[in-house]
Amino acid sequence: MAQYFDRYSDFKIGDNIIKPVPGIVIPEDPNDKYALYKxxxxxxxxVSNEYYNNPYSGWLILLANxxxxxxxFNIPDMTVLRIPFPxxxxxxxxxxQVNNHKTLxxx
Numbered sequence: 001m002a003q004y005f006d007r008y009s010d011f012k013i014g015d016n017i018i019k020p021v022p023g024i025v026i027p028e029d030p031n032d033k034y035a036l037y038k039x040x041x042x043x044x045x046x047v048s049n050e051y052y053n054n055p056y057s058g059w060l061i062l063l064a065n066x067x068x069x070x071x072x073f074n075i076p077d078m079t080v081l082r083i084p085f086p087x088x089x090x091x092x093x094x095x096x097q098v099n100n101h102k103t104l105x106x107x
Contacts (some may be wrong), residue, residue, distance in 0.1 A: 003054045005091055010098050022105070024097045026064040026084045031086040039077035052087040060090050 011019045035047055044058030051061075058072065064082045068074040077082070084090025 002055050002060055003052070003087070004056050007059060007094070010102070015075065022101050023066065023070075024061065024094060024101065026090060026093050026097070027067045028064075028082065029084065029089060031085050031089060032064070033083040034080050035083055037075050037077070037079045039075070044072050047081070047083065050065075051083050051085060054087075057087065057090075060084055060087075060094065063094065064090070 008018050008021065011021050012105060013019060021048050033051060035051075036042075037047075044061055045055040048057040049055040059070075061081060061083055062068065062072065064084045065075075084093060
């Protein structure tokens with residue numbers, strides 16, 4: 001079964017409210033991978049599935065490439081994307097950045 005990570009869990013208040021999610025950027029790591037994005041042929045769910053064995057983590061790839069504003073359709077053709085790798089490391093870096101944000105600004 002595909003692994004799913006609820007990236008909103010730290011921003012939920014009760015059952016019905018989600019506070020705005022800050023602009024978290026995934027720091028680089030020497031183990032990160034790189035993939036060529038071909039507009040019209042590449043989708044981040046497929047890239048996520050290829051590198052992480054789940055189609056649900058395209059958001060993690062977008063956070064590693066903040067120059068595109070968090071939107072897949074802003075990625076130009078033939079762009080090299082950084083893929084946080086391995087998956088567990090990418091998630092760990094995300095959680096660290098969220099915790100740093102909470103320490104500095106609260107939620």
